[in-house]
Amino acid sequence: FQALTTGSIPGFLDVILNFGSDSLQEDNIITQMKTAGKKIIFYGDDTWVRLFPQHFHREEGTTSFFVSDYTEVDDNVTRHLEKELDILDWDMMILHYLGLDHIGHMSGPKSPLIQPKLHEMDQIIEKIYKGLSKMVRKCLIFFVIVICGDHGMSDQGGHGGASLSEITVPVIFLYPSQYSRIHFQQESDILQIDLAPTLAALTNIPIPVNNLGTVILESLYQYNPVQSLNILYHNTLQIADLLKFNSQDY
Structure with a gap:
């Protein structure tokens, strides 16, 4: 969650304390x-509720x-979707499925239960x-859906190690179809820490001061080149300030 x-x-120590939440x-x-x-709006793993008390409009x-x-x-997450897609009074909805x-x-990852569960996630x-696209067609909203996992899975079904299958997960950005561009379908490698500054840029909030990530350039397609350059400039300034604060030799 921290990254x-x-x-x-x-x-x-952060990983250990995360269980204490x-x-x-x-x-x-989230605080920004x-x-x-x-x-x-939040539904899912209650670690979020403990990490961010009184931050969510509904939870x-x-x-x-x-x-x-x-x-x-x-099911206890999905049952809220109909209502939330109808109300649509929120700026961000976080769903953490377990x-x-x-x-x-x-x-383990080869369980016969895996494919039906993935199909369920696809349907969600x-x-x-x-639901969001209907509102776009009415010119009421613009949206970005970010799909990712916070960790991968070993052949034994666990995680927490350093194997490639444990530390590598897909990240997918979905935009309204009328805004899609062909180059955005290309694959690239990013770091988990890149999501924080990217989401900050997409929601027009300040980048967290301790961020070490880089805004994902491909996610900025709705901005013009000058706006994108300005976002990357502020990302660079933020990291430079962090390095200056933490290094006497900087």
Whole structure:
């Protein structure tokens, strides 16, 4: 969660303390959005609720400790979608599904339960995309859907190690179809810490002060070249200030 929201690299102690889930004090995009008066909706892993207390306009957490549950834990997230896509009074909606992770822990990535769960996730993404696209056609909103995992999975179904399958996950940006560009379908490698400054740029909030990530250039297609250059310039200034603060030799 720290890398995704702050753009900084968590140490081993941060990983351990994450299970205790005290509120996150470090500058992050969730707090920045709340400070900017934006409404955030959250459903899913209740670690978010503990890390960001009183940050969400509406919320419901699901526990991650019943690993044998891979159905109800996701249904309790999905059941809110119809209402939220109808109300649409929010600026950001975060959904953290746990079912796929639980299946991996129980029976590994080759479990016959994996494909049905992935199909379920596909249907949910399609529902969200179509729901938001209707509003775009009415010229009421513009949206970006970011799909990612916070970790991968080993052949045994666990995570936390340094194998390629554990540290590599897909990240997909979905935009309204009428704004799509062919170059945006190209694949590229990014770091997890790059998501924080990128989301900050896309939501027009300050980049967290301890961020070490780089704004994903391909995500800025809705901006003109001057605007994109300005975003990258401020990203560079932010990292330079961080280096200056932490290094006497800088």
